[in-house]
Amino acid sequence: MEYAPSAAQRPAGTSGDAGRDVLLHARGIVKRYGRRRVLDGVDLAVRSGEVAAVVGSNGAGKSTLLKICAGLVRPDKGRVTVAGRLGYCPQDAGVMDFLTPREHFTLFGAGAAMSRPDADRRGRELAARLDWPVARTTLAKDLSGGTRQKLNVVLSALADPEVLLLDEPYQGFDRGSYVDFWQNVWRWREEGRAVVVVTHLLHQLDQVDHVLDLTPATRGARR
Known part of the structure; x- marks a missing residue:
């Protein structure tokens, strides 16, 4: 499921797609591990000055999608294009x-x-x-x-980097650090970067520009 907030829901500083370049574009991403298909035709496009959240149940392929976008894992099908430099923060401290x-x-x-x-x-x-x-x-x-x-x-x-991929980057943060992290996300958006955050904390979703839900029961539906 992928959706974008209405104009009334958009955070300050966002004003639609006009004049903003797509910095990250994942198209038709398919990834299997053995007989299990983790990602099945996933699409994600993030423009300059946008924040996208990737959500979903455990095992839905959230981290796999970010690794594919970062060039660390090869998809079975599909293509990822990135405009500019890319920064990647893994879920586990590397x-x-x-x-x-x-x-x-x-x-x-x-x-x-x-x-x-x-x-x-x-x-x-x-x-x-x-x-x-x-x-x-x-x-x-x-x-x-x-x-x-x-x-x-x-x-x-x-x-x-022009594109930031952040895989549940706030693990172990206290409340103050969590707030500081999101303040940095808003700063990066204002600077014109494209930011993708894998998150399970759904109360932040009304403050992002796009949400991609990889939960199998909802995958592919749009609203």
Whole structure:
């Protein structure tokens, strides 16, 4: 099920599709694992300055769809096109235990052709938006689960990507950090990025531009 809020429901700063480019377009995505078809002809288009939520029951293929959009998993059928740089935050913290967060900033920044000072500055700036003062010497393995996930969110946005794919990125967040996270989502939308968030917290759905429901009983229906 995919739907978009009415004009009255759209969050401030959104004004329809006119003049905004599609930055992420997944068309006819099919993925099977053995005899089980996880995704069956899924479509998703997200424009500049839009936030899309992906919801669904456990095993509905939410994480698989994001991995396909990120280029980490190959679909059996279908095509994904991305305009610009892409940032991906996995559901499970994929950080390296024996590096500090600031060493992560340097490493990931180098992959995006950022200088070491720029990557470190940008990483600490993004961390501050999540109310996380980054210690210089603390190793990733010694971070709490919520702080490790904050590190993942920071790394996904480090190189200012045009497309952000966030797979339940707030795991382990307290209430304040959860609010800070969504404030960042609204900021990214205002900056013209395309943001996709896998979520099971349905009370946020009236604040996004599109919802894609992968629950098998509703998949393919529109309203």
